[in-house]
Amino acid sequence: MSASFDVDALLDSSAIVVCCGAGGVGKTTTAAALALRAAERGRKVCVLTIDPARRLAQSMGLTELDNTPRAVAGLESTQGGSLDAMMLDMKRTFDEIVLTHSDPQRAEQILANPFYVSLSSSFAGTQEYMAMEKLGQLKATGTWDLIVVDTPPSRSALDFLDAPQRLGRFLDGRMIRLLLAPAKAGGRGVMKVFTAGLSVFTNVLTRIIGAQALKDLSLFVTSLETMFGGFRERADQTYKLLKEPGTAFVVVAVPERDALREAAYFVERLGAERMPLAGLVLNRVHTSAVDGLSVQRSLAAAEHLDESGESPLTAATLRVHADRLAAAARDGHMAERFTAAHPGVNVVRVRAQSTDVHDLDGLRRIGLELAG
Amino acid sequence: MSDFPSVKLHVVTGKGGTGKTTVAGALALALAAGGRQVLLTEVEGRQGIAQMFDTPPLPYEERKVAVAPPGYSGQGGAVYALAIDPEAALIEYLEIFYNLKRAGSALKRFGAIDFATTIAPGLRDVLLTGKVMEAATRERRGGGRLYDAIVLDAPPTGRIARFLNVNAEVAGLARMGPVRQQADSVMNLLRSRKTAVHLVTVLEEMPVQETVDGVGELTSAGLPVGGVVINMVRDPLLPHDTLTAAADGKVDAAEITRGLKAAGVDDGARYIDGLANEVTEHARRVLLEDRERTLLAELDRPMYELPLLTDAVDLSCLYELAGQLTEQGLG
Numbered sequence: 001m002s003a004s005f006d007v008d009a010l011l012d013s014s015a016i017v018v019c020c021g022a023g024g025v026g027k028t029t030t031a032a033a034l035a036l037r038a039a040e041r042g043r044k045v046c047v048l049t050i051d052p053a054r055r056l057a058q059s060m061g062l063t064e065l066d067n068t069p070r071a072v073a074g075l076e077s078t079q080g081g082s083l084d085a086m087m088l089d090m091k092r093t094f095d096e097i098v099l100t101h102s103d104p105q106r107a108e109q110i111l112a113n114p115f116y117v118s119l120s121s122s123f124a125g126t127q128e129y130m131a132m133e134k135l136g137q138l139k140a141t142g143t144w145d146l147i148v149v150d151t152p153p154s155r156s157a158l159d160f161l162d163a164p165q166r167l168g169r170f171l172d173g174r175m176i177r178l179l180l181a182p183a184k185a186g187g188r189g190v191m192k193v194f195t196a197g198l199s200v201f202t203n204v205l206t207r208i209i210g211a212q213a214l215k216d217l218s219l220f221v222t223s224l225e226t227m228f229g230g231f232r233e234r235a236d237q238t239y240k241l242l243k244e245p246g247t248a249f250v251v252v253a254v255p256e257r258d259a260l261r262e263a264a265y266f267v268e269r270l271g272a273e274r275m276p277l278a279g280l281v282l283n284r285v286h287t288s289a290v291d292g293l294s295v296q297r298s299l300a301a302a303e304h305l306d307e308s309g310e311s312p313l314t315a316a317t318l319r320v321h322a323d324r325l326a327a328a329a330r331d332g333h334m335a336e337r338f339t340a341a342h343p344g345v346n347v348v349r350v351r352a353q354s355t356d357v358h359d360l361d362g363l364r365r366i367g368l369e370l371a372g
Numbered sequence: 373m374s375d376f377p378s379v380k381l382h383v384v385t386g387k388g389g390t391g392k393t394t395v396a397g398a399l400a401l402a403l404a405a406g407g408r409q410v411l412l413t414e415v416e417g418r419q420g421i422a423q424m425f426d427t428p429p430l431p432y433e434e435r436k437v438a439v440a441p442p443g444y445s446g447q448g449g450a451v452y453a454l455a456i457d458p459e460a461a462l463i464e465y466l467e468i469f470y471n472l473k474r475a476g477s478a479l480k481r482f483g484a485i486d487f488a489t490t491i492a493p494g495l496r497d498v499l500l501t502g503k504v505m506e507a508a509t510r511e512r513r514g515g516g517r518l519y520d521a522i523v524l525d526a527p528p529t530g531r532i533a534r535f536l537n538v539n540a541e542v543a544g545l546a547r548m549g550p551v552r553q554q555a556d557s558v559m560n561l562l563r564s565r566k567t568a569v570h571l572v573t574v575l576e577e578m579p580v581q582e583t584v585d586g587v588g589e590l591t592s593a594g595l596p597v598g599g600v601v602i603n604m605v606r607d608p609l610l611p612h613d614t615l616t617a618a619a620d621g622k623v624d625a626a627e628i629t630r631g632l633k634a635a636g637v638d639d640g641a642r643y644i645d646g647l648a649n650e651v652t653e654h655a656r657r658v659l660l661e662d663r664e665r666t667l668l669a670e671l672d673r674p675m676y677e678l679p680l681l682t683d684a685v686d687l688s689c690l691y692e693l694a695g696q697l698t699e700q701g702l703g
Contacts, residue, residue, distance in 0.1 A: 022388055023387060023388020023530075114544065115545060213545055292642065301635035302635070304634075311630060311634060313627050313631065314627065314631020316651075317628055318647075320650055354652075354653035354654075354657050356577040
């Protein structure tokens with residue numbers, strides 16, 4: 001049996017809660033439900049979602065979520081808490097960094113560079129970097145007691161953790177110095193560090209992407225150089241923040257093989273990184289409150305009615321019940337398998353809802369279940 | 373008859389949890405029936421295909437993972453699988469297209485491979501789509517295409533238009549040169565009648581909403597939308613005319629009590645409230661599914677339905693699903 005997961009204690013004491021898990025397991029809803037519950041327990045809370053699908057907006061009844069936290073109306077509490085919600089706009093976040101960290105003339109150059117335009121607006125993966133940046137920014141304002149973060153729905157959800165290291169590796173690498181050299185010294189830099197390897201390198205790049213594109217890329221990297229350094233520093237700080245005692249990770253899953261495999265991956269990875277794992281939220285668990293009427297007995301009774309032609313409604317009812325019991329048994333089995341492999345992980349189960357959650361009442365009900 | 377006779381590249385997307393990998397696998401099997409050679413590819417490093425076909429993790433190499441019944445010619449159909457790894461794709465690409473045998477290691481030393489495959493995620497998508505296109509257009513010795521069809525287990529619905537459109541993005545950056553040519557030819561294939569993007573969903577609000585959004589994004593990017601596959605469909609259990617009342621909590625308890633007695637369940641009274649409640653929740657779910665199905669129908673795309681499999685999906689289930697797709701005209 002796994003330890004119980006004291007969600008209220010987590011919400012009352014944490015400064016950052018990060019929800020991670022595979023796509024489609026109810027991560028965004030869980031994040032919103034946790035944030036709402038914490039707010040109604042008296043904390044000043046901000047929930048940050050990184051998902052482009054406007055799901056948080058749907059589940060919180062908000063029509064507009066932009067890159068600034070917006071107050072969520074309709075809290076039921078006398079505890080003095082508050083709830084703000086925002087959805088990450090990665091391009092706007094990127095633009096803001098450029099504007100904050102460069103003089104106006106340079107900022108204008110960067111914003112117009114074709115590489116910048118596509119990197120900041122359309123390439124997948126940028127959102128992980130920007131999420132990290134935004135979390136750091138929100139935390140630095142000191143406005144909130146608790147920030148709940150919902151992570152991107154990709155396989156690489158832990159890109160969130162890897163972003164600063166990768167960026168560091170890139171910035172310290174020779175590649176970027178090579179790209180910087182020609183623009184800085186007007187070509188003489190290249191001569192200075194000339195090697196056989198380098199000539200292959202620039203030849204290859206020129207052949208592949210063309211001279212004009214190489215020039216654009218080089219200019220782009222040059223103009224971003226100072227800013228990137230600052231970004232790496234802040235990303236490093238955010239990474240440290242994630243390891244601090246006030247931070248907790250919540251892994252979200254549903255009782256299905258793929259989702260639990262992903263959850264196991266997160267649990268192991270967080271352990272390896274020494275990131276504090278608070279526990280597993282298992283969503284959409286089927287249950288039955290009807291005790292004593294087994295699958296076999298229900299189906300036998302339904303068949304009996306089919307044969308006699310009596311009460312089709314009762315036969316259908318018995319099948320609905322048998323179906324539900326079977327689903328509950330499967331879900332229980334999946335959960336037990338996870339716990340057997342990861343006995344130290346706290347687990348809380350949230351029952352399958354008969355309709356999707358898209359208002360505060362629904363989130364509140366989920367919050368109640370999360371609290372056990 | 374297939375609804376997509378001209379299509380050679382079937383892209384399968386879907387929100388997480390909708391079973392897109394399973395549908396991609398079933399579609400590959402369906403297409404292989406009748407002696408055709410099909411390549412099933414994945415691009416997210418999840419090794420979902422290996423798990424589904426119960427084989428060891430796939431290397432960057434095409435492996436036969438399943439066979440299909442032979443056609444009239446007597447030749448057996450087969451599904452080959454490939455997990456595309458961006459780094460290997462980049463090195464292969466440089467070697468094949470630019471005859472730069474040593475370039476791979478030089479680029480690696482300068483951190484360029486790392487840059488291309490992890491730092492600049494857009495380039496990663498260029499490599500992945502480029503490899504898919506290479507497989508789709510590869511010729512067998514003596515002429516003709518090596519594969520009759522390619523099935524791509526693609527990134528999820530929320531990212532699919534961006535993923536497939538990445539080459540248009542690149543074409544905007546590189547105004548000339550081989551990269552531009554490559555980007556243009558990938559976009560030409562993806563936007564042609566040889567490609568169809570199928571969306572997998574389940575009958576729940578958010579997956580359906582994402583499907584509707586995804587169709588919109590694909591359409592505005594000029595990418596060809598194929599069919600909508602509704603996965604994990606449950607059989608209707610309640611008579612349809614009782615649903616609305618049951619969803620309102622109006623369940624005829626007296627009738628069920630009588631019925632239970634008639635079926636020999638003597639302690640029926642103990643269960644009646646709980647059962648009525650389960651019927652109400654079930655009815656609400658079915659009505660919601662009906663509403664979602666209507667929304668999908670409004671997309672005006674061919675729709676296919678696959679049943680919920682209660683046991684873990686194994687190879688025999690995949691053949692079963694493949695048969696259903698063929699019957700319904702997909703594949």
